[in-house]
Amino acid sequence: MILYDWLIQPFIEFGFMRRALVGAIALGLGCGPIGTFLVLRRMSLMGDAMSHAVLPGAAIGFLIGGLSLPAMSLGGLVAGLVVALLSGIVTRLTPLREDASFAAFYLISLALGVLIVSTHGSNVDLLHVLFGTILAVDNPALLLVASISTVTLVALALAYRPLVLECFDPGFLRSVGTGGGGIHALFLTLVVLNLVAGFQALGTLMAVGLMMLPAAAARFWAREVWSLAAISAGLACLSGYVGLLGSYYLDLPSGPSIILTAGAFYALSVLFGRRDSIRSRYLVRRHLAA
Amino acid sequence: MSGVPIGAQVTIENLTVAYERHPALHHIGGCFAAGSLTAIVGPNGAGKSTLIKAIAGVLRPSGGRIERGSAGPGHIAYLPQQSEIERSFPISVLDTVLLGHWRRIGWRHGVTPQEAAAATAALAAVGLGHFEDRPISTLSAGQFQRVLFARLILQDAPLILLDEPFTALDARTTHDLLHLVENWHREGRTIIAVLHDFDQVRAHFPQTLLLAREVVAWGPTPEVMSAVSLAAARHMAEAWDEDAHACAVAEAMS
Numbered sequence A: 001m002i003l004y005d006w007l008i009q010p011f012i013e014f015g016f017m018r019r020a021l022v023g024a025i026a027l028g029l030g031c032g033p034i035g036t037f038l039v040l041r042r043m044s045l046m047g048d049a050m051s052h053a054v055l056p057g058a059a060i061g062f063l064i065g066g067l068s069l070p071a072m073s074l075g076g077l078v079a080g081l082v083v084a085l086l087s088g089i090v091t092r093l094t095p096l097r098e099d100a101s102f103a104a105f106y107l108i109s110l111a112l113g114v115l116i117v118s119t120h121g122s123n124v125d126l127l128h129v130l131f132g133t134i135l136a137v138d139n140p141a142l143l144l145v146a147s148i149s150t151v152t153l154v155a156l157a158l159a160y161r162p163l164v165l166e167c168f169d170p171g172f173l174r175s176v177g178t179g180g181g182g183i184h185a186l187f188l189t190l191v192v193l194n195l196v197a198g199f200q201a202l203g204t205l206m207a208v209g210l211m212m213l214p215a216a217a218a219r220f221w222a223r224e225v226w227s228l229a230a231i232s233a234g235l236a237c238l239s240g241y242v243g244l245l246g247s248y249y250l251d252l253p254s255g256p257s258i259i260l261t262a263g264a265f266y267a268l269s270v271l272f273g274r275r276d277s278i279r280s281r282y283l284v285r286r287h288l289a290a
Numbered sequence B: 001m002s003g004v005p006i007g008a009q010v011t012i013e014n015l016t017v018a019y020e021r022h023p024a025l026h027h028i029g030g031c032f033a034a035g036s037l038t039a040i041v042g043p044n045g046a047g048k049s050t051l052i053k054a055i056a057g058v059l060r061p062s063g064g065r066i067e068r069g070s071a072g073p074g075h076i077a078y079l080p081q082q083s084e085i086e087r088s089f090p091i092s093v094l095d096t097v098l099l100g101h102w103r104r105i106g107w108r109h110g111v112t113p114q115e116a117a118a119a120t121a122a123l124a125a126v127g128l129g130h131f132e133d134r135p136i137s138t139l140s141a142g143q144f145q146r147v148l149f150a151r152l153i154l155q156d157a158p159l160i161l162l163d164e165p166f167t168a169l170d171a172r173t174t175h176d177l178l179h180l181v182e183n184w185h186r187e188g189r190t191i192i193a194v195l196h197d198f199d200q201v202r203a204h205f206p207q208t209l210l211l212a213r214e215v216v217a218w219g220p221t222p223e224v225m226s227a228v229s230l231a232a233a234r235h236m237a238e239a240w241d242e243d244a245h246a247c248a249v250a251e252a253m254s
Helices: A002-013 A015-040 A044-065 A069-093 A098-120 A124-129 A137-157 A161-170 A171-173 A180-207 A209-218 A226-247 A252-271 A278-282 B046-056 B091-106 B113-125 B143-153 B171-186 B200-204 B225-238
Strands: B009-018 B022-032 B036-043 B063-067 B076-079 B159-163 B190-194 B209-210 B214-220
Touching: A002 A209, A002 A226, A002 B022, A002 B036, A015 A137, A015 A180, A015 A209, A015 A226, A015 B036, A044 A161, A044 A180, A044 A209, A069 A098, A069 A137, A069 A180, A124 A180, A137 A161, A137 A180, A161 A171, A161 A180, A161 A278, A161 B091, A171 B076, A180 A252, A209 A226, A209 A252, A226 B214, A252 A278, B009 B046, B022 B046, B022 B063, B022 B190, B022 B209, B036 B046, B036 B171, B036 B200, B046 B076, B046 B159, B076 B143, B091 B113, B091 B143, B113 B143, B143 B171, B171 B190, B171 B200, B190 B225
Parallel strands: B036 B190, B036 B209, B076 B159, B159 B190
Antiparallel strands: B009 B022, B009 B063, B209 B214
């Protein structure tokens, strides 16, 4: 029973570990499926861009409300949506591709954020916004994260079919008279919401890690959209749990510990996954007869 | 499929479609009769795909009008030339074909057993029986085009638009898919296809529209495919002039 104690004792003994675990699981449930769609839409780097875009909003919220959850979340949400909206407008009205216009706006946004934090706060504050503290997650923060992942899962369930179709064959979606614009906007909003949920716990820089790494890892285990999303969510939650254990026993900062765990799962999947992994590619079994 | 569909009549009035103000189609007018089977031919840059896209409603005209008759929104089956389809997407052949039911299932309706059976039948009709569970990433280009034709079957539309549907396909696949097109024609649907193979056009398409930014000839295939008009088309297509003046031809009186 020693192993058992070892695996659950920190969460029984300490309230902050329990809250961190619940937060990580709620986060994983929302971020996993969102990450799957980001990967399918070839928007992996856009998730990264958005996570930087959230910073000035969070910083402004921090200036107005101090280290207050609602102020920083709202600020981050607004900043993320503004960047998404502006780059969307530039993409539609000019020949500039979406990745380029996103890069332009997130860089502006990031510089603005660092400027605000470094002129009006201490570097410690900046570190806090950049790296988050999942061990300091309190009940209101938990509620926020849980609400966001609930909204995310419900919205994904309702818009699942057009969302999949918009990734797979946008031309067909247009030809049957459903514009992809609304779906795209809904999806971007969900991305921003989940990043806002993530930056409390993991900071703006690493929030996207819990989206992309499990989703990229899932690619090596499944080949339907729903199973990709399910595995991705599962891996994200597991990363949260293992990462928290690691940070507890090895006395590591929790955020990097969680993301590194997700990274380890990703590396293992690349090497040993069931589909298209390096193992299955180079340890070739005899091909079938037909 | 549901009863006998009535092909849609497509009427084009004084249509101009421009890219950066340079017209790819310049004051086009004419009519695709209900139930007609028409090939659009012409040199590269003649505006063939542009016309198909304008009829499909994915390109907005700079001037003029297109009347689609019974083919309202969602009732046009359009197969683009280079589809934006993500061929490596994790989706099965059956799910891809089932999308042809979109008008009925939309965002939220389940697929009824009849609809699933129709999809299986459509796959059999394109020669891909028992391919239902295969991921589309494992298909060859020809097999994938067959899947898209199966989806067109399910769309059950009064107007079918095909943009170079047989490019890069082998003879047998082309033959099978042409057979499907002729079936649709017999069912009374209106079909418009952009094609490059003149022998194919002469053999299978009763009507031809020869295009070179403007209508060069439009009517029964044997008359249109005369040497004279083909030469005229070659001449007219090459006309992108950086310093072109604004066109002075009157827009439609509508």
